[in-house]
Amino acid sequence: MFRNHEIRDNLIRNKIRFILILVTLGFGVLTLRLAHLQIIKTEYYTNLSEGNRIRPVRLIPPRGVLYDRTGKEPLADNETAFDLCVVPDEAKPLENPDPLRMKIFNQLDLKSEQVMEKVKNSHGPAFETVVIKENIDKEVAAYLAENGIEMPELIIQPRPKRRYSGLATHVIGYTAPVSDKDIENGYDINDMIGKSGIEAEYEDYLKGDLGWKMAEVNAFGHIVRDLPLSVMAEPGQGLNLTIDAGLQRKAEELLADKTGTIIAVDPRNGEILVMASKPDFNPNIFSGNCSPDEWRELISNKDNPLLNRAVMGEYPPGSTFKIVTATAALQSGKVNENISYNCKGSFRLGKWRFKCHKRGGHGNVSMHRGIVESCNVYFYNLAYNRGIDVPLMHKYADMFGLGKKTGIDISGEKAGYIPKTSKYTGDKINMCIGQGQLLVTPLQLANMISVMANRGYSYKPHVVNLPGTKPEILVDIRGKVSPRNIEIVRNALKYVVERGYSKQANLPDYHTAGKTGTAQNPHGDDHAWFIGFGPYDNPEIALAVLIENTGLGSQNAAPVAGQIFAEYFYRDKEDKPLIAKQQ
Amino acid sequence: MLNSKRIKVKDFDGFLLAVAIVISLFGLLTIFSAAHSGPMSNNKLWIAQAIRLGIALVAMFVALIIEYRILYGFSYIIYVIWAVLLAILLTFPEQSGVRRWFMKGAIQPSELAKIILIITLARFLSDKKHVADQFRIFAGAMVIVMVYTILIFMQPALGYALTLIPIALSMFYIGGISSTYLLLLIIPGFVASSATIIICHKGWDITATSSLIKIALVSFGYGVLSLFAYYMISKTRTRNGKKWVKFVSICIFAGFLMALAGTGILKDYQKARLLAFVNPDFDPKGAGYQIIQSKIAIGAGGIFGQGYLKGTQNRLDFLPAQHTDFVFSVVAEEWGFVGAVFLMFLFLTLITRCLKAAYKADDDFGALLATGITAMIITQVFMNIGMTVGMMPITGVPLPLMSYGGSSLVATFISVGLILNVRLKRQ
Structure with a gap:
């Protein structure tokens, strides 16, 4: 049973040959398939392979x-x-x-x-x-x-x-x-x-x-x-940037617990030295994925930390506007600088009484004292009796660059608003002292005070000096306002600091000049303004300071400006005056 | 047991052994390349495989020196023991979804099961040689095959189970089973596999009945089919041509029924592989991924290849399972068309020498044994290479002598040893 001595029948041998033929055919098919993949379509698959590995x-x-x-x-x-x-x-x-x-x-x-x-x-x-x-x-x-x-x-x-x-x-x-x-x-x-x-x-x-x-x-x-x-x-x-980091830091320290803004410009070329706005925010949170909570908090914060008050904030200019009113009055020829009015503390118009901030009144006030002591009654009289009306003030405000964007290279700038016409007599009474519908941005006032610093012109404010560009003139009133009239107002600004209500913005070795303002705020306490420049003879720095909801400009904004001036003039000097050492 | 007087040294087929060793060494070289770089790199894999090659050679030697006719005597006992072993394996807890291994993957009983099945079938068919065209012989042989097929299929190892069918077919063919019965296996098989793909594609769900019932359905389908064929055989002697039309249509119908049951048995990943075979872009990130990446590797190899250790699909791990199932893709990528065809030529040489042993065998048992073993190697080679070039579905069948893995290597060398044995005993 184990050994089969018969010769293997040819049938089985043929069958084995048939299997071998089948196998050979199978390998032939596989070879054709490989040829198809590796020779005919190799470019296609090489591209796929490269696409796999090369990224x-x-x-x-x-x-x-x-x-x-x-x-x-x-x-x-x-x-x-x-x-x-x-x-x-x-x-x-x-x-x-x-x-x-x-x-x-x-x-x-x-x-x-x-x-x-x-x-x-x-x-x-x-x-x-x-x-x-x-x-x-x-x-x-x-x-x-x-x-x-x-x-x-x-x-x-x-x-x-x-x-x-x-x-x-x-x-x-x-x-x-x-x-x-x-x-x-x-x-x-x-x-x-x-x-x-x-x-x-x-x-x-x-x-x-x-x-x-x-x-x-x-x-x-x-x-x-x-x-x-x-x-x-x-x-x-x-x-x-044109930002002066040291000065900027000082400004931000001064504003630390306040709401407001400080702008410092170099009037000689329009470079922004300081632009601080508080409250502010931590810009680092946006670099990652700002969480919805953080975002909601920023948006819903009533102090609006995202707002750059220096260029986006619009406020009534308050008494700082008297620079415009005074210039308009003098240059229009309707007012002589020596004309004076008696201030008894208020001004009557029909059944309304417009107050001066000094309760007892300033007495006899001329243009110079009107500006230096910021006598409202004097300006009411100019507006009421001398025809310094809304269109005239609009013309001069426009000349000073108010009511329109300065074109600073920071997005979101606002234009403010200067009324052109009026229905009521009260409008010009309000407007001449910078209240009413008037709205300005702190940057516009910084620009306006630069015009006074430069005796009639200013450069376009900017924070970046691109190579190959020169400072552009933004405002030039030299052909429209006589040097003498400019000098009358400019001189008065010096006395505002020296003798008026803004002594705290003065420095022992450098004459500074400026103007305070108190913007009436229907929603709360008044906003304090100070705008100024120094040194008086050859100005290097012009300032606009606005502190929200703190009251009088002379008491709240002027001292801040004084600190900035002091930092600017004394930071490299060893014997600093007391004001510069204050914190 | 070894009688040196009866051995003629010239009948020792040293060439066959040399070819097998050359392929294995090529395998070691490729495994080194496949595991050479990338986050899963392991430069010791080829050493592990080399040690297994040593073990495999020893196993081959044992298979070579024992009198192969002893296997004839033990075949039925070993068959039963191994069937029990496979059944016990099914009760083991699953390892990553399947139960294929003893001792954490060290031993894969289904590899040896194939050889045992071949030995058993060789005995059965050689015993019944003179009555082989009777239906009861076909039925008996089918039972022997189906027991192992089902046990392996349930592990589940679809690929292994499928390799048993061509082995059985080739042995039936040599053993003298009527070609009518062979057609009865082949036609429904084709119908069933194509129908299965269609059913998977359409997404028909017949999971309502339990899988046991489905297996019973499959078996019942075969039973009905076989009975009908028996009836046909007895009548076709009258040469009534129209009966063949009936026969073929019944085959198709039965195959379709089987497929319907078969889809219920297939696991989701097996269905996905079938679908991906039909259209790899159907799920390019999932089941189609392996086919796509393997074709890219092979195609990018070009005529002369990208060079040893330089294939990017292999080196950068785009090619999945590159040291096991897709080892051929690595060869084709790094050695190109020339290398791949050379490797196939080596396999063809190996197969030719194996068939020669069957051709020259002294007795029917030896001829059937050698044929079955050769058919096993042929099937694995074609299923594996066919899979890597996208002509066959992915089944996880290793490439004999090349793929990393001990059980397959040892089983293949035992096969080679048995072939040499059959050849050696010729007087």
Whole structure:
């Protein structure tokens, strides 16, 4: 039974031959298939293979650094932030609890379900990283970078992040993730864009040019090596602002617990030295994902910290407007500087009484005293008896640049409002002392006082000097107002500080000049104004100070201005006068 | 047991052994490349495989020196014991969804099960050689095959279960089973597999009945089919041509019924693989991913390949399971068309030498044994390479001698040893 000595019948041998033929045919088919894949369609599959492993990586240029005018103190620069990412394709291990990963998630305040949700909701291609936690702690990032092999599903991505010094917040503005509209304009969904202030205004200079590199990635989205083909990123252009960091800091300290704004301009060229607005906000919160709570708090805060009061705030100018009224009165020829009126503390018009701020009255008041002691009754008389009416005051206000934007390179500037016509006599009585419907921005008043400082002209205010540009003249009244009339008003401004109500804005070695104002506020306490410049003979600095809801300008705004003047003139000198040492 | 006088040294097929070892060494080289880089790199894998190669050679030697006719005597007992073992395996807790291994993946009993099935079937068919065209012989042989097929299918290891069908077919063919019965297996098989794909594609759900009932349905389908064929055989002697039309239509109908039941048994991932085979872009990130990436690797290899250790699909882990199931794709990517065809030529040489042993075998048992074993190697080679080039669905069948894994390597070398044994005993 075991041995079959018959010759194997030919049938079986034929069958075995048939099997061999079948097998050979099978290999023939496989060879044809391989030829099809590897010879005919090899280019197609090579492209797919390259597409698999070679991925363009965006090289984000560092955003241009913003320095103060010295070029030494950065107001906005960049640091490296680390984002924790996953590739959706590789997110599967996240479903299993891993003690090491749980530890890291706990440290970062992350929950696995939350992460899975984020991965699920991501819209990009499944092999592209999804950020699951922005700006993680640097130590955790370093730990993950070292122990990445144990958790290949977690990826650390470095990213340049904007860092703000906190000075001149409203001037600098902030950057935030792009909006849908920005993406339409060619930004990437992961980009940051300047949203306000200089960051928005000079976006094209600051953003730089995007670079690309080709990187070889593995199936898990990890970069294995960089390939030679690349386009370097062009860093954003750094800008030197005209802001004087030292002075700005002083101004912000002075405003620390107040609501208001301080602007200092160099009248010789229109450079903004100081632009402080309080309350302000922390621009760093926008760089990450600003939480809805933080955002709601900023929006609903009744003090409106996002508002740059220096250019967006509109207030009645109060007595500072008397500069306009006086100039109009003198230049129109309707008033002689020697004409005087008797002030008894109020002015009657029909059944209304318009008050002077000095209860007992100033007595006999001429133009000079009218300005120096800010006698309302004197100006009421000019308006009522001398025909200094609303259209005339509008004409001169317009000449001084009020009622229209200065064109400063900070977004969101307001124009203010100067009435052109009036129905009632009371309108001009109100307007001549800067009340009523009048609205100005602090920047407009800073510009107006620059005109007085320069004896008839001013430069367009700006915070950035772009190379190759010269200061532009903004206001020039020299052909329209005689030098003599300008001098009468300008001289009076010196006495306001020297003898009038604003002595606290005066300095021992430098003559300063200025004008206080108290803007009536129907919603609460009056707003205090001081505008001024110094030194009187060759002015280097012009100021506008507004403190909200504190009452008289002479008592509340002028001392602040005095501190700024002192800081400006004495900061490099050793024996500072008392006023400069005050805090 | 070894009688040196009866051995003619010239009958030792050293060439066959050399080819098998060359393929294994090529496998080691490829495994080194496949596990060389990436986050899952393991430069020791090839050493582990080399040790297994040593074990496999020892196992081959044992298979070579024992008198292969001893297997004839033990075959039925071993068959039963191993069937029980496979049944016990099904009661084990699942490891990643399947129950294929003893001792945490160390031993895969289904590899040896194939060889045992071949031995058993060889005995059964050689015993019944003179009555092989009778229906009861076909039925008996089918029972022997189906017991193992179902036990392996339930692990579940669809690929392994499927490899048993061509093995059985080839042995039936050599063993003298009537070609009518063979058609009875082949036609419904084709119908069933295509119908299964259609049913999966349409998303028909017949999970309402339990899977046991479905298995019973499949078996019942085969039973009805076989009975009908028996009836046909007895009548076709009258050469009535129209009966064949009936026969074929019944086959198609039965196959469709089987497929309907079959889809209920298939796991979701198995269905997804079938669908991905028809259209890989149907789910390019899921079931289609392996097919797409394997084709990319092979296609990007071009004529001369990207060079050893330089295939990017392999090196950067885009190619899944590149040291086990998709080892051929690594060869095709790194050595190109030339290397892939060379490897296939090696396999063709191996198969030719194996068939030669069947051709020259002294007795029916040896011829059937050698044929069955060769058919096993052929089936695995075609299922694996066919899968990597996208001509077969993904089944997880390893490439013999090449893929990483001990059980497959040992089983293949035992097969080679048995083939050498059959050849050696010729007087």
